[in-house]
Amino acid sequence: MTKTLPEQAVGVDIGGTKIHIGITDRSGNVAAELTVPSVDTERRVIGQVIAGIRNVMKLAEDREEPLNLQGIGVGSAGQIDFASGTVHYANDLLPDYTGTPIRELLEREFSLPVYVDNDVNVLALAEKRFGSGRHSKYMICIALGTGVGGALLSEGKLVRGAFGGAGEFGHMTVDFRGPRCICGNLGCLELYASGSSIARRMNERLKMRERVGADAPTVPDAREVFARWRQGDEIAEQVIDEAVAALSSAIASLIHIVNPDTIVIGGGVAESGEAFFAKIRNEVKRRAMPSMYRNVRIEGASSGSRSGMLGAAQQLWEYS
Ligand SMILES: [Zn+2]
Incomplete structure (x- = not known):
């Protein structure tokens, strides 16, 4: 009999200069992770996110990590409309980011449920699960x-x-x-x-x-x-x-x-x-x-340097 794999989620932490992406389970065990710049000469933020998610999945597969992905959780700089998963407003640190329908684009790309919230809300989820809260x-x-x-x-x-x-x-x-x-x-x-x-x-x-x-x-x-x-x-x-x-x-x-x-x-x-x-x-x-x-x-705060990514992923278990 094969052992049941723990549920996993992709956590995406979008900051003003870099994006941290990881695959984690509910307890915070990280199967693979990477960091990419938020803005690239060729790609916008959402392009960086999509390429980064593909790469982190490949990283886990190359290591022959068995995956059981249930969804994608995003925590982002800027004002986020949680209900629609859209960027309500972002400043010039992230050019052309305002209005990006993050949830819609990621759901279409990966056929997984997606949650998007602002970076401080997901930090609070990380602190509640792993840190001082x-x-x-x-x-x-x-x-x-x-x-x-x-x-x-x-x-x-x-x-x-x-x-x-x-x-x-x-x-x-x-x-x-x-x-x-x-x-x-x-x-x-x-x-x-x-x-x-x-x-x-x-x-x-x-x-x-x-x-x-x-x-x-x-x-x-x-x-x-x-x-x-x-x-x-x-x-x-x-x-x-x-x-x-x-x-x-x-x-x-x-x-x-x-x-x-x-x-x-x-x-x-x-x-x-x-x-x-x-x-x-x-x-x-x-x-x-x-x-x-x-x-x-x-x-x-005591959930550590991975708190943004882990808190973003926690949304999957918080809401489903
Ligand atoms: Zn003020």
Whole structure:
């Protein structure tokens, strides 16, 4: 008698610069995986995805891995219409991507069921299955990257809102007199706590110093700001303190609105270490009602570097 093969899915994580594709089972065992650039001189994003899926299947076959593919799950940068599996909006990092009917094209190409969602929603699914949200039913997930993204789980299920736009925590106002954000609002969280904002605010301060004659070379990214902060740099400390204050005031409001049991913070900025999380916990504790803060865990994302791909694939078992 042949042993029953575990069900598998293809997980596709589409980012601004690269696409990570893998074949995995429900427990996260990866049979094959590869990474390709998001945009190629000859092919658009969807062309890269289709070629990448074919190649990862071939990779598994070449290794004589027996496959039992049940479907394809995609997590993508940009705004995604989950119901139709279409790209609602994507910026210029992914040219010609807005409007792409990802689900329709992949279903036609591979004759498998396809689910498509945004990258933060699938990160939340990965955290729920493999990471810091494993015992959580009411989870808030905040991703600090180029921008600030969010996802919300209630009774273990993603909350999408009327058309799928829920969870834009990056565009919560944390300073109602603050500067104008690209979204139209004032003083949004994203203006203080995203990776690009942390680097920009550091450089603005350094330029002011330069004007008074001090030698102040600029920083390339938030990683460098965090490195200087750990070394005790005074300007970096001001910038990080402000990012923490902005983030903590947003988190305190979210705790009051949603009553979560767990808050998971992921994305590049969140890889900056335990000292950053300790600061956030302290600041949130100062700002939130004690009765509501008491049982909330605030943790870094822990489903690892494969989280986007694994979370994308998890959609197959989440919804079918
Ligand atoms: Zn905004």
